[in-house]
Every structure is written in structure tokens, then in C-alpha cells.
Amino acid sequence: MKATPHVPPYNFTDLLLDAVCVVDRDGYFLFVSAASEKIFGYKPDEMIGKPMIDFVYPGDRDRTLNAVTEILNGEHKPHFENRYVRKDGKIVHIMWSARWSESEQVRVAVARDVTERKRSESMQAAVYAISEAANSPGNLNALFQRIHAVVDDLLLATNFMVGLYDAEKNELSFPYCAHPYNDTSPSNRVPEIIVKQVIHTGRSLLLTPETIAAVFPALVFEAGPKTLNWLIAPIKSTNGMIGALLVMSSDNNMRFTEQDRELLQFVSIQVAAAIERKRMLSRLEYMAQFDQLTHLPNRTLFLDRLQNALIIARREQKMLAVFYLDLDKFKQVNDTFGHATGDQLLYAVSHRLSLCVRESDTVGRIGGDEFVILANHIKHTGDVDVIKNKIRAALSQPYNLEKAQLQIFPSIGCAIYPDHGENESELIHYADCAMYQAKKEQMSLSVTSNP
Template structure:
């Protein structure tokens, strides 16, 4: 049996899963196999006679032209990768094998769709990067910064919003990346009717439209599938929806597809697990350095802060003050009114002390009804006397606890660096002695 191979070749070419392109020296497509339709969404008839460059992703146009010129100069390519635009607007990643036929003056190339392979690589890399960020980050905010880099590489043309939901307050806590400062957060209300609120309410991913007036929130009105320029996926723990991970298009023309949703959901699933672990670590770290009742700095962390402040003051020839405070008559109130009332009184005292100090100062509970305040960058005894008078005035205000008004006072002892001591031990001893001296004068 004689086989007509010339007649068979076209049929074989159209059976190939990879797409065969033949392009003339002017960049016009003169032949394309039937595999072009599943690859780019266009039929062969639609593509023949058009320019191959019309289908290339704009960001890859320059280097694709350089590769084409290289092929036409006689250098074959077997591993060139670039991006093309599908008929539906999505991006297709293609691996090319191409050579130049000088006799026919034609560029012959075979195109393989490697989009799924690239997505698998991205997914694996994202998992590794998130794990790496989780190990490196000491705080939740630092973890968010690491995740931002990962998402930025996966979706370089999109804006990212990462929101954590506080169910009790009904607000969203969002890292404030506009300030580019560590630990900056912004709180926004979780407005009903927004796409992000729907993601958190349902625990389901949502493709929606971007709301130009409210960045990251999204419009709940569903767009046509091909017009989605907002994509949000939930951060889900075993017990609740922690928040949402959102990307949106800042520019026209960028649209999200099902593959984008799957990739972002994968990242969100890994992130939710890491967030739960990071929150648990932060709670343990907080408990180790803070008083369980009042939330104030505890004795051990206060000593560390005092030592650090002393070293800084020594280097910079600065001054600092240490205040030791004790509630007068607290034991009697605790014994007669109950420990719950006593605990509420200590909590109220802690909040008042925090309310009249700066962020650079440190308030600590040393134990029982004894508190210390470390004041940095002070300007002599006159300024300390003013601060003490302010503390006394604030503490003299009635405390409304369980429907009853309690009037309490406190004894305060002070010590000033460097006049009253050069070490933490000397300053604490001096402030403690002055506190008991004050207590005797008021008793």
C-alpha cells in the first residue's frame, strides 16, 4: 500500500495538541493549525492574515520582537517563553520552538500552552514564600507585609487589600501600606452591601466590580463574568471567617478569571492557617510579658524597659523618672467589697495611668495594688512634680464600679535619674522608699 505523505502531513499537523504557526517575514500569519482555537480562542480562519504581534501581551512585545529577529537571522529557539492574550481577555503563557526557513522566507513555530504548569509553579512558590514569611515575621503585621510581596508577584498589576474582621466591633482592620510604617493599621466599618462584607458573611469567594469611591470594598452588584475587576476570597479558620484577601484592578482592561480565583483562594487558605498560628504566638508572647488582669506591662518586661531606658539616657546624657504608686486602703475595699470589685478597681487604675502617659512611657503592675510608671525624656524635678499632681488628681476622681461610687487615693514615690541613682535597682529602691514615706504622711 502506497501512502501519500504529502496529503497526510496537513492532517497530522492538525492532530497535534501543540499549535503550529507559520509567519511570513512581515509578521503576518499565513498558516495556523486547528489547535489555535483551544490555545487562544480564535479559529484558524480568524487568525490567518492577521499580525502575530496583535495577540502578544503588551509587556512582552519588545522582547518577542527581539526573539523573532534572532530567529530570522538563523538562530533557532527551543525554549522561548512569552505571554499572549486569549480572545476572552485572559493571559496565556506559551513555550515556543521556532526556526527560520530561508528558502520560503517563513518563520515556523510550535506553541505549547504552559499556563497550567506556570500556575503550579506559582502555587508551590507561594506556599514556600508564605511559610518563609511566617517564620521570619515576629508580628501579624510583619506577616502581612511578607504576604503582600507574595501577592504582588502573583498579581503584579493588581492592588492588594488584606482585611481582618473584628466581629465584636463590626470593623475591618487593614494594614496601612500607604504610610509604609511598621505596625500601622486602619480600621474601616464592615458596610453591608459591599462585596468584601459579602465574602466575610458567606465565607465564599466573590468576583465583583471595583468601587472607585471605596478602595478594596467592591460593589456587590455582580458584573458579567468577563468584566470582573474585583476578586475577594475569605480567610477561614476552623471556627470563623477571619477576614478577606482582596485584589482589584486599578487600571481598565485587567479582569479576573476562575484560575485567578483558584490561585488566590489557595494563598488565602495557607494564610489563614499561618495567621491563626501567628495570633496564638502573639497571645503567648503578650501573656509572658503582661499582667493577666490589667494588660499592663509586667514586672519582668518593666525591668527590661527600665534597663534599656537607662542605657539610652547614659549615652545621650538624658534624664528619666520612675514613679512607684500604691492605692490607699485597697486591702480594706478588697476584703469588704469582694475580690471582683477589687479587680475592677485595679483595672480602672491601669486605664487611668495609661490615659495620662505618653506612648514612649511605660506603665506596669508590679503586683497587688502596686504600679510603676517610667517617664522618659523628662526635664527635672519640677516637671515630675507636675506629673505627680496630674496622677493624684486623676486618681482622686470617683470610680463607678457595679453601680457604686468609690473614692480612693494613691501614694506616689518618685526617683529621678541621674540624681537619685544610676542603676535600675537604685532607682526602684528610692522610688519605693519615697512611696512608703508618702503613705505615712497621708495615714
């Protein structure tokens, strides 16, 4: 009879790459296989007897406890995912297959490290999210809010800042700040110092409590929280350095890694393209609505504001006025002194007109030397003459330009809603005709006074 070979008392669960965990009803580890050290960073005896929930990333604890309740009620959880904080402070993504053993009164679960898969998925999602935000309506602040959500998902960084650098002015600003610093604190210059360093070198930084003093003078951080971890990545465009992303970890048990630094650098590349696109769209939008010389609203934007003002005037049964004006003998200025001088004159006129009206009013340039003004909430028809005289007096003062000292006079026409029109076309037309009538009368007076 063949003898039965002696088998040493091995624990075969120690051969598994996945960690096997046994937890009692109260949530304490009863058994953890050897693979836990590779996955969680703790040896089995460092976890056994400890509450399972203490190892879970704080942001996932409520969701994890809800899943535990469902398992205790007999539900099998074959693909539940959450995040754990490793012993070294790194975050690890775990996929669990767990079930409750009623006979043993324990929860048995197998843990698989899916951090790399989640990281890859998150990077793909980040590219899509940032690209979508760059092409969505909204300003840069809306873009930065979306980027913050992406960075928080990737790096668990609720403390996030965006620094933008103006190379021409050599100025650094922080248009988006979500961080724990108080503006009155002496430490509020810490992010500025760090970001300036990254912008100057063009290289990303990983700063930890152990390395931060070696990179920056220790005195800089005397007033600041020395326990924070910092990640900073430059934002580089094809035109040069435009800023930096900065994330901070305020949890002493969590540490950023070199992989995290590479992730933020990856995000910053996408952010640079998104910022450039937002800026381009903003420039195109501005060009479509504003006059490039005077920076006043153009015809399209002026008519849009006039339409909105008319809606309010009809609803509230109030008056408004539209002024139409041009500059007498402006062509002679261009012919005599050149178009550059003519442009300087137009810019000066636009500035004076803006000073003649209230903030609620609109001054627009609709072409050549023709300007329009929308005056809201006119209480009396006599107010129109007051505004007209104010404009005439302001524009008739001498202009000291680079190549000429000029005095030029405006011709002004006006239309009042609802007396002279019900819509924007009727009001503009009436004011235009009134302006040409005023010009004819002025020319007639000029001829009469100079026989």
C-alpha cells in the same frame, strides 16, 4: 514496477498538538499551524499578518522582546516561557522552543501550552509563600502584602483587597486595599456590598460584565466601572467567617474563569490559617509584654523601654525619672469587698495614671498594686515634685466602683537619672526604697494624728 501512491497535499504540521509558528524579522506572523486555535483561541488566519507581540500578555512583553533580540542574534531558546492572552480573555502559559533561520530570514518556534503545569507549580508555591509569611515577623499588613504578591502571580490581579469581618460588632473593614477606586467616588461602596454578600452566603463569587447585574441590582453599579471582572472568596476559620479576598481585573480583554475562582478559594483557605496564626502570635506577644488586667506594659516591657530611654539620656546628657508607687491598705480592699472590686480599683488607677503623664512617658504595672512610671526628658529636679503631686492628687480622688465607693492613697517614691543610679536596676531599687520610706512616714503621721 510498483506505482507510487498518490499522497494528498496535507500540511502535516496540522497534526501536531503543539503550535508551529513562523515570524518574520519585524515580528509579524507568517505561518501558524492549526493547533494555535486550541492553544490561543484564534484560528490561524486571525493571527497571520498580525504582530506577535500584540498577543503577549502586557506584563511579559518587555521580557519577550528581549528574548526575540537574543534569538535574532543567533541564540537558540529551547525553553523560554511567557504568557499570552487568549481570544476569550483567559491567560495561557506557553513554553517556546525557538530559533532564527538566517537563510530564510524567519524565526521558527514551537509553542506548548504549559498552563496546567504552571498552575500546579504556582499553587504549591502559594502554599509555601503564605505559610512562610504567617511565620515571619510583621503584622497583618505585612502578611496581606505577601498574599497580594501571591494572588498577583496566580491570577495577574494587581487590584486586590482584603476585607475583615468582626462578627461581634457586625463590622466590615478593609485593612488592605490596592485598587483603582477613589474614596470620594460613588462607586467606593461596590466592594463593600460584594464582600458583605460573600460573607453572608459563605460562597465565592465570579462576577463578569455579563452576570454582575443579575447577581446585584444594576443601580448599585451605575457609578462604577461595569467592564470590570470580580473574584471574591470568603475567608473561613474554625471560629467562623472572618473576611473575604477580592480581586479585580481592570483589563477589558482579560476574563476570570471558574478555574480562577477555585484558585482564589484555594488561596483563601491558606490565608484563613495564616491570619489565625498571625492573630495567635500577636496575642501571645501582647500577653508577654502587657498586663492582662490593666493593659499597661508589664515589668519586661517597662524595663526594655527604660533601657532604651537610658541610652538616649546618656547620649543627650539629659535627666529622666522613675516613679514607684503602690496603694496604701489595698489588701483591705480585697479582703473586705473581694478581688473583683480590687481588680476594678486597679484598672481605675491605671487609667488615672495614664492621664497624668505625657505620650512620651510610660506607665507600667509590675505586680499586685505596684505601678512604675518612666518620665523622659526631665529638665529640672523640681519637675519631679510636680509630677508626684499630680499623681497623688489624681489617685486620691474617690472611686465609684460597682460594689463600693472608696478613697485610697498612694505611696510614691522617685529616682532621678543620673543622680540616683546609672542603670535600670539601680533606679528601680532606689525608687522602691524611696516608696517604702514615704509609706513609713505616712504611717508615722497617721499614728501621731490618732493617739
